[in-house]
Amino acid sequence: QQQVKQSPQSLIVQKGGISIINCAYENTAFDYFPWYQQFPGKGPxxxxxxxPDVSEKKEGRFTISFNxxxxxxxxxxxxxxxxxxxxxxxxxxxSTGGTSYGKLTFGQGTILTVHP
Amino acid sequence: EADIYQTPRYLVIGTGKKITLECSQTMGHDKMYWYQQDPGMELHLIHYSYGVNSTEKGDLSSESTVSRIRTEHFPLTLESARPSHTSQYLCASSIGWNTEAFFGQGTRLTVV
Structure with a gap:
């Protein structure tokens, strides 16, 4: 199964707060998990x-937690x-093997709004 | 800023017309992809290419076709456009598997 389920569909946060977006997958063969950001009128x-060999990765204000x-x-x-x-x-x-390798399966997306 | 370009940005066309959406990248990437995205929705892979003269269909069935004659060019063609083809089409490229995919700005297609 290739599906990736993402939640919530939309999220409103106040400036300075923490935004948390969750994803779940079924296919245990997945071994690369990126997050993409898309602004209106732009590509991701x-x-x-x-x-999956690490449980957490941090880059500036952005952190991925992996279970x-x-x-x-x-x-x-x-x-x-x-x-x-x-x-x-x-x-x-x-990343390896079969006919599915290298193709990204995307979640449904989360619209994040941060209020000033 | 990624060096991947899509033209046109917007296209309104009548039913039954043949259209070609252009995608070019100057990064020398072997892997190229076409995704279809409805407004506010997830991206669905419709075509991909491993390199020159290689094309494969993606997970979402599409009536469009693609070609890869040159490394830098990956056009998508619809022989006879229909209103059901109305969507945004995003082209992307990557240097290898499971590396960063660079996306173009997309072509928003409306078939009337």
Whole structure:
């Protein structure tokens, strides 16, 4: 199964707050988990990515937490800013073997609004 | 800023017309992809390419076709556009598997 389930569909946070977006997957062959950020009228851009050999990765205000046993991963945005308002997509792919490797399967997206 | 370009940005066309959406990248990436995205919705892979002369269908069935004659160019063609083809089409490229995919700004297609 290739599905990646993302929640919540939309999220409203006050400036300075923490934004948390969750994703769950079924296919245990997935071994690459990126998060993409998309602003209106633009294509998605890679924000941060993680591989299953680590449980957490942090880049500035953005942190991915990964729980391999639960098949879940989440994005945390600390000190959320109005400029973070965008749509966020989690994704997953398989790096080796079979006909599915390298293709990103995206979650449904989360519209984040950060109020000043 | 990623060096991947899509044209046109917006296209309104009548039913039955043939259209080609252009995608070009100057990064020398072997892997290229086409995704379809309805407003506010997830991206669905419709075509991908491993390199020159290689094309494969993605997870979402599409009536469109693609070609990869040159590394930098990956156009998508619809032989006979229908209103059901109305959507945003995003092109992307990557240097390898499970590396950053760079997206173009997309073509918003409306078939009337």
């Amino acid at each position: 851009a890679l924000l941060i990515a993680i591989r 391999k046993s639960a098949k879940q991963f989440s994005l945390h945005i600390m000190d959320s800013q109005p400029g973070d308002s965008a749509t966020y997509f989690c994704a997953a792919s398989i």
